[in-house]
Amino acid sequence: MRFASEFRDPVLARALLAAVAGKAEAIGATRERPVHIMEICGGHTHSIFRYGLDKLVHEGIEFVHGPGCPVCVLPMARVDECVAIAERPEVIFATFGDAMRVPGHRKSLMQARADGADIRMVYSPLDALELARRNPDREVVFFALGFETTTPSTALAILQAAREGLGNFSVFCNHITVPEPIRALLEDPDMRLDGFIGPGHVSMVIGLRPYDFIARDFGKPLVVAGFEPTDLLQALLMVLTQIAEGRAAIENQYARVVPENGNPVSLAAIAEVYERRPSFEWRGLGEIESSGLRIRPAYAAFDAEAKFGIGYAAARRTVPEIEGCACGQVMTGRLKPTQCPQYGRGCTPESPLGALMVSSEGACAAYWQYAGARTAAA
Amino acid sequence: MCLGIPGRITAITDPARLMALAEISGVRREVNVACVAGPDLGALVGRWVLIHVGFAMALIDADEAARTLEALRDLGEAQETLEQLALTEEALR
Numbered sequence: 041m042r043f044a045s046e047f048r049d050p051v052l053a054r055a056l057l058a059a060v061a062g063k064a065e066a067i068g069a070t071r072e073r074p075v076h077i078m079e080i081c082g083g084h085t086h087s088i089f090r091y092g093l094d095k096l097v098h099e100g101i102e103f104v105h106g107p108g109c110p111v112c113v114l115p116m117a118r119v120d121e122c123v124a125i126a127e128r129p130e131v132i133f134a135t136f137g138d139a140m141r142v143p144g145h146r147k148s149l150m151q152a153r154a155d156g157a158d159i160r161m162v163y164s165p166l167d168a169l170e171l172a173r174r175n176p177d178r179e180v181v182f183f184a185l186g187f188e189t190t191t192p193s194t195a196l197a198i199l200q201a202a203r204e205g206l207g208n209f210s211v212f213c214n215h216i217t218v219p220e221p222i223r224a225l226l227e228d229p230d231m232r233l234d235g236f237i238g239p240g241h242v243s244m245v246i247g248l249r250p251y252d253f254i255a256r257d258f259g260k261p262l263v264v265a266g267f268e269p270t271d272l273l274q275a276l277l278m279v280l281t282q283i284a285e286g287r288a289a290i291e292n293q294y295a296r297v298v299p300e301n302g303n304p305v306s307l308a309a310i311a312e313v314y315e316r317r318p319s320f321e322w323r324g325l326g327e328i329e330s331s332g333l334r335i336r337p338a339y340a341a342f343d344a345e346a347k348f349g350i351g352y353a354a355a356r357r358t359v360p361e362i363e364g365c366a367c368g369q370v371m372t373g374r375l376k377p378t379q380c381p382q383y384g385r386g387c388t389p390e391s392p393l394g395a396l397m398v399s400s401e402g403a404c405a406a407y408w409q410y411a412g413a414r415t416a417a418a
Numbered sequence: 419m420c421l422g423i424p425g426r427i428t429a430i431t432d433p434a435r436l437m438a439l440a441e442i443s444g445v446r447r448e449v450n451v452a453c454v455a456g457p458d459l460g461a462l463v464g465r466w467v468l469i470h471v472g473f474a475m476a477l478i479d480a481d482e483a484a485r486t487l488e489a490l491r492d493l494g495e496a497q498e499t500l501e502q503l504a505l506t507e508e509a510l511r
């Protein structure tokens with residue numbers, strides 16, 4: 041039987057599903073008038089699809105897939121800037137593999153590499169540091185991207201480069217933060233969100249306090265969750281319990297990994313190296329105030345934007361997105377991936393039009409992977 | 419990239435740079451332990467950690483490590499990470 045074989049602990053999963061259904065009934069949630077619960081993290085989105093949790097939970101619960109996949113929210117202009125840096129003859133461009141296929145206006149990094157740019161896929165910023173040590177006559181640029189989980193790693197890599205005096209290492213910084221886009225979504229009058237499942241590994245770094253405004257100013261519950269299916273169900277139950285009791289608080293389902301105040305070494309490294317940008321552009325969401333980080337002037341020698349006069353260091357940019365692509369609406373949960381006119385037609389994982397189709401953490405790719413042909417045919 | 423993978427610290431390789439050797443699903447890889455290091459670096463040897471892009475970000479127990487690894491395998495993320503580790507060898511050549 042599918043259910044029993046898929047879940048590590050089917051008895052617990054069943055009990056949680058029943059409890060979730062009980063709470064949904066108590067709240068009066070129905071298929072017509074569901075409660076909208078946003079999972080912010082792309083890892084959670086992947087998990088929900090992998091286990092079909094959206095189908096298994098009570099019909100009065102609607103998961104809204106949040107903007108928590110850093111590859112998916114990367115605007116085209118940033119990809120273009122990556123390509124421009126990578127095409128410089130002196131540059132070795134080091135990137136996580138996830139970013140290779142994100143489409144830019146002219147080309148993706150994958151296409152740029154096929155055209156001769158020296159682009160290396162690495163696992164860690166430490167590998168980019170090593171490339172810089174081994175290639176003193178080349179400029180090694182690391183494409184830094186990700187939320188608070190990866191931010192400490194590039195901060196620590198820059199600190200290490202500074203200690204070693206590595207003059208040929210720099211970082212193209214695209215780090216973004218989780219709380220600010222949630223604020224933007226909550227301030228959007230079109231969005232109807234009743235509660236949040238908070239990201240586990242991001243919260244391991246930043247702790248729980250940065251989410252306080254969600255409960256305090258907007259009266260919505262958030263529960264930080266691990267990414268096993270039973271973790272997600274437990275967190276969902278905790279959110280529904282708060283709603284049923286008329287409470288809004290920030291709670292922690294994943295206390296076995298997430299400390300209330302985060303990781304002090306990581307936070308100190310981030311604060312030392314990075315400062316907030318006035319605003320940063322998100323694909324599908326536009327510019328969001330204070331949502332991105334840049335390298336502090338003290339470390340400008342390691343800032344690829346300053347070094348190559350590109351990105352926010354250059355003149356203002358205009359960023360038209362692709363015609364007929366509904367990435368923005370899917371990203372904010374207004375549309376399901378299957379409602380995008382391009383889904384399965386112009387846009388597939390093999391030739392993605394939008395970034396949500398690239399990474400397994402993107403809602404469109406997750407839909408495709410687990411329900412692909414069926415939904416495309418519908 | 420967003421989900422960490424469990425690994426076990428097997429040796430301290432460079433105390434000045436806070437680097438250690440970790441075993442991640444049978445693959446050995448040098449990782450940075452700045453975020454989990456206490457005053458006694460040697461105490462990390464044998465411990466399980468959650469590793470994000472080459473940095474140990476949290477100490478976890480053996481049971482949590484096993485559960486997390488199983489969940490990552492289910493999601494295909496464990497294989498993805500191991501492939502990235504293999505690609506890195508190529509990139510550094």
Ligand code: SF4
Nearest residue numbers: 365367380387394404
């Ligand atoms: S199907 Fe493609 S174009 Fe449509 S929203 Fe998803 S990623 Fe964007």
